[in-house]
Amino acid sequence: MSKSKQLSFAVHRALTGVAIATAASVPALAQDAPREVEEVVTTGSRLPVDTNLITTSPVTTVSADELKYSGVTRVEDLVNDLPQIVPELTSNDSNGSTGTATLDLRGLGSDRTLVLVNGHRMGFGDPFALAPDINQIPGNLIEQVELLTGGASSTYGSDAVSGVVNFIMKDDFEGFQVDIQRSGYQHDNSAGEAQARIADRGFDQAPGDVTDGETLNVNVIMGMNSADGRGNVTGYLGYRDIKAIRHSERDYSACALRNADNPDTGATTQGAGTCGGSSTIPTGRFTDFGAGAGVDLTLDQSSGDFVDRDGLLYNYGPLNYFQRPDERFTGGLFANYDLSDKFQAYGEFMFMDDRSLAQIAPSGAFFVTNRLSCANPFLSAQQLDAIGCNDPTLVDADGFVPMYVGRRNVEGGPRFDDLQHTSNRSLVGFRGELTPNWNFDAFINFANTRLTEVYNNDLSITKVTRALDAVNDGSGNVVCRSVIDGSDPSCVPWNIFTPGGVTQAALNYIDLPLFSKADMEMNQGVAFVSGDLTDAGIKFPSADNGVQVVFGLEYRDESMVFDLDNGYNNGDGAGQGGATADVSGAVLVKEFFTEAKIPVVEGAPWAEALELDLRYRTSDYDTGVDADTWNIGGSWSPTNDYKFRASVSRAVRAPNINELFAPQTLGLWQGTDPCAGASPTLSQAECAATGVPAAFYGMVPASPADQYNAVFGGNRNLDAETSDSFTVGVVLTPESWAAGLTLSLDYWQIEVEDAISTVGQEFVINRCATAGELCNLINRNPVNGNLWIGSSSVISTNVNIGKFEVAGWDVNATYATDIGNHGLNFAMRGTLLDTWDDQPVPGGVVNDCVGFWGSDCGRPRPEWKHTFSTTWNTPREGLDVIGAWRHVGEVKEFSNDRFSVDGQNYFDVSASYYMDDLFGGETTFTAGITNILDEEPPFSGVFNTAPFSNGNTIPGTWDPLGRYWFLGLTHSR
Known part of the structure; x- marks a missing residue:
């Protein structure tokens, strides 16, 4: 083997070793490796930092190889497995689906999680779910994913309440690479209890053994440097085809x-x-x-x-899709060119056309x-x-x-919703050096998404x-x-x-x-200067380096036009639940921001480094909302082995276009009417307070499907949400006594006030009955008091009323060691949820949702969730084997603990085989199986409502379809 090929092989081994092991902010390095200093811009700051130092806020990193060796073709599937993420919209939704995929950090909602590409905002996803659609992100081009916990509005503006998910792309590629992957599901339908239920009703049974839901994923990356060596263009093309799976193909979903x-x-x-x-x-x-x-x-x-x-x-149930068929085309490029030794032009262009079908009965x-x-x-x-x-x-x-x-x-x-999203994102910028100590960066960012729905x-x-x-x-x-x-x-x-x-x-x-059709746009302009004040003498005497500062301006204009036909407008669709009006609106914000990084002590016996991090932003919205956000952080490294960090921050989330201008429509909520049926759970007087005619007490019709009407919609008088975050943690890299180990432990707390939300329908009914409050939000049928026929409903429009408090502990650990000449790497990520309190109404009941799910708590919020993985660089040259254990803790249904779901464990295995001289280039074969034991998902009970639930379970939280297999090939030259 030539030296160059030996080096290529060694790099591959190093990458696969870190692929699963990269969990904390600092990877384990060999002891004899030189300590190189590289400056990069990390998520949560616009200042370059030494990568050998730690950020003041906890950042979890996911590598590109983790995506490859997990076998997933949908980016959300990988990220949703992280303990910090509570799964939201996925490809396993059908009834009520928007056809998009979104991310939710800490379970506070995707609209409180800011998603970035290379530190820049993405555009809207869908008029009913404005959070960015991460279907736009080409998985094979991801360099790494960074998850920052805590408010980051002072750096990035609105929406970064629970934190930031930043997708960092390969934007300086040279050569040609093609990735081809085929994957699908296999499941043995042997759930005797589910089959007995189906037989009792005389419904059709699911087939015995099924192999279905195949996906073909083909991606190409091409990159080249300019002839003068001053620039690079990296382009990509992608195609993905996902086949449908119906409820009828699984015995646990074959009936509702x-x-x-x-x-x-x-x-x-x-x-x-x-x-x-x-x-x-x-x-x-x-x-x-x-x-x-x-x-x-x-x-x-x-x-x-x-x-x-x-x-x-x-x-x-049987005709509903458990996995939506989806066809996606992606393409784009990343380019940079040095105009001179001091100035660089750069640009990004991303395109996606995605068509998905959501089918129901x-x-x-x-x-x-x-x-x-x-x-x-x-x-x-x-x-x-x-x-x-x-x-x-x-x-x-x-x-x-x-x-x-x-x-x-x-x-x-069957009904089927044909959803086509076409998005493009264009960014052009210039950055460079103004003086030896001052740099600048300015860019414009345009994003557009168009929806066509039939x-x-x-x-x-x-x-x-x-x-x-x-x-x-x-x-x-x-x-x-x-x-x-x-x-x-x-x-x-x-x-x-x-x-x-x-x-x-x-x-x-x-x-x-x-x-229906929608056109959503974002126009953003950002310009800032950053300076190092060391030469100006602005520094602490106890530090060698001076203060670094940022001053910047941002302009952002967001707009949406959502047009629907007369059938939607008039509420003439029998299966729609009510009328949906056209909506259009725009929000404009002007902002000033600043940032300072202050080294306080460097190289002292008691402090290798002590640093402060200060950030501030003021925002002026044309809707009348004004907001100030800030962050105070600090890090202390007594030695190179121990690093402590802490931060407090104020963040905001301004009401978005959908929340301000969304039409008020009649929809469905899943649950029970406590005044319905022959034996109401509320007294006659309590039911009378909710609008039940006296003569119909005990005779109010209950919905056979447990679905009732509600009016949902926007509110143009909304104010901004505010949140206060606190994080404190420690990072250990004990090279002197435990070489190869990296361990981080962080406590985080986020409190959101004036949350934009709707009040739960059952809560409204019970609050009216027991306290005489919110009764004006209940509109029962005046004849028999029902809440599910005609226009009878519970009013659930957006208001600034809620309060959330969430807190927990994150632990990230990696350990890398050698067995002879071969490596063994371990990695663990875990989150212990300490607090998840939801107070829908000021002074009202506080719902403690840790370990629960249901109508008052939403999706499952297990107390403990972790992923553990091992990567073995085998004696067989080029062969690596990866095993993983995913655990989702026990949860109960919130209302009276009626349902209890034990902790779920999933085991995955995959392997990769690298050949450095095949077909004239480097080739990697990958294969694997996730959920290798073919575990069935648990029954979600009463909380079986769209879009987060489907097939009697909650996809994303639990593996919904059985055993998943994949085969892949990557060839580059």
Whole structure:
């Protein structure tokens, strides 16, 4: 082997050794390696620092090789496994999906996590989830990912409340590299309890052994230096194709589960669920909900008669996507060129076109009518009698009887939302040296995202109502009444009263495709100067280096135009839950920021280094919001082996366009109405306070699907959120007595006030009932008090009302050692969650969510979560083996501890084989399996609501699809 190839191989071994081991801020280095000083700009600061020193705030680093050897093709899958991240929107969402992927640091929401590329802001993701869509980020071009905990608004502006996730890209590549990976899932459907539930309902079972959800990922990187050696251009192209997986392919998701009481304890426990479903069934549900003859009927497919429904439900789960099909194209370039010895021009361009399909069960007539005509020719004599047409006390003056109709449109096929996001981001900047001690950097950053959406196979409420009102035209023809009176000559009757009576013409008439489009832009300009004041004598006598400062200005203009068609605007989609209005708005902010890094002591016997870090920013928004943010940090290194750090900061999150200008719409929330059903959990007086008519106490209809209406939307009078963060930690790099070990321990605390949020619907109902507060937010049906039919709802618009306090401990450890001539590396990342308090209303109940999930706590927040990995550089030249253990701690469902999920453990294994002279270049083969034991996800119980839950579990928190395999090849020259 030549010396150059030996060096190439050694570098590869070093990288793979650190791939999984890089957990703390300082990697383990060989003892005889020279101590080189390199200056870089780290996440959380605009000043260059010595990489051998520690930042004042905790930063966790993920290397590019971790992404490669994990086998994931979606960047969010890797980052979501980190203990600091609470998974949010992923590709495993379907109902309510935006088609994007977002990140949530510390579980405070993706809108409180700032996502950067090379330290620069990304653009918007989607009009309903404005947080950046990390589908835009090419995984194969990632150099490393840095996660900074704590408020960083003083450095980057709004949104950095819980911290920052910074994707640092390979922007100085030379050569050619191609990455090809094929991956997918394999699962053995052997969950006997789940299969028994399905059999009890008579639903279709999932297949036995499945291999599905294949993904093809192809990426190319090309880079070259300029002929004069003063510049570089690095370009990339990427293609990804993800195949769909439906709920029907897994036994634990093949039916929609509901809760059931444990007969021994009176509580609902994991595994006690039964297959539920929707009462909007293919054979139709015809009921007056007690307002007329007191009937609950369906169509018998054999006799054609109306018979008692007898609790018949529709299994809406099987057709839902568990993994959305997705096709993505990416491309871009990073370039820099030295205009002179002191000035450099640089630029970034990123493009993405992503199309994803979100499929759910067929639409239907979701009780959109409240009466039926006794003159409908499709109704038989038996049917007319069954619904009360022969009882003159029930027939009104127009010949109608009170009757709600729920009928699933299985003939029309499943609904699917066709979501296409096209984004581009362009950045151009200049940086350089003004004087030997002063530098400058100025750039403009433009980002645009366009959404094109087509929602297919919904039904028109208006047309369904007309199509159900059929009459005889006097010539023996059955037509719509609207044809006779001329209000809708194109109407075609929808015959759901006769087996096989639905015609294609009727389906074509009632079908309602829905269209929307959005255009979201961000224009940012930043300019700052940084200076070293050492030569000016501005320094502490006890330090060799002087104060470093930054002064800068920022301008940011964000806008959105969201246009929807008439079907959305008028709320005519039967499966939409209400009207959605167009929205447009813009927010402009002007900011000044400054930063100072102050060495206090250097080279003293008791302090190798003692340093202060000060930052300040003032922001002026054209919405009337003014904000000041700051950070005070410090680090102390008694020796090179011990380093202590601490920081306190004030951060803000200004209301974004969606929160300010989003239309107020009628949607669904998952849970229970404590005043519904035959045995309400609240008293008659308490239910009366929430709007239940006295005569209907104990008779309020409960939603069969546990879904109720709520009004969601924006508020133009919102103020900024404020947060105070505190971090303190220690980093150990004990080269003198434990060479190869790096250990960091950090405590962090974040308190958010005036949080922009909505108040939980069940909380509103209970607060009204018990304290007489928030009752104006409840709008029950005035007839029978329900909260799920028509426009009845709980008001849940955005307000500055909430308060959060979260705190915990992060531990990061790496250890690198040699076994003979071969390396063994260990790495562990863990987070102990100490506090996660949510106070929705000032003075109200504080929800302690550590170890819980559910309607008042949101997604699971385990007390402990960790990843542990080992990398072995085997005696076989070029072969490395990586094993990993991922643990998600025990959690309980928040309401009465009804569900308890044990801690989940996942074991992964992968291997890479490096060849330095194959096909004329360097080649690496990778293969692996994650969740090698094919662990099934736990049942999420009552908190089975979109978009964070899907398939009776919570994807992202738990592995949802079974065993994942991958095969990859990387070739470079």
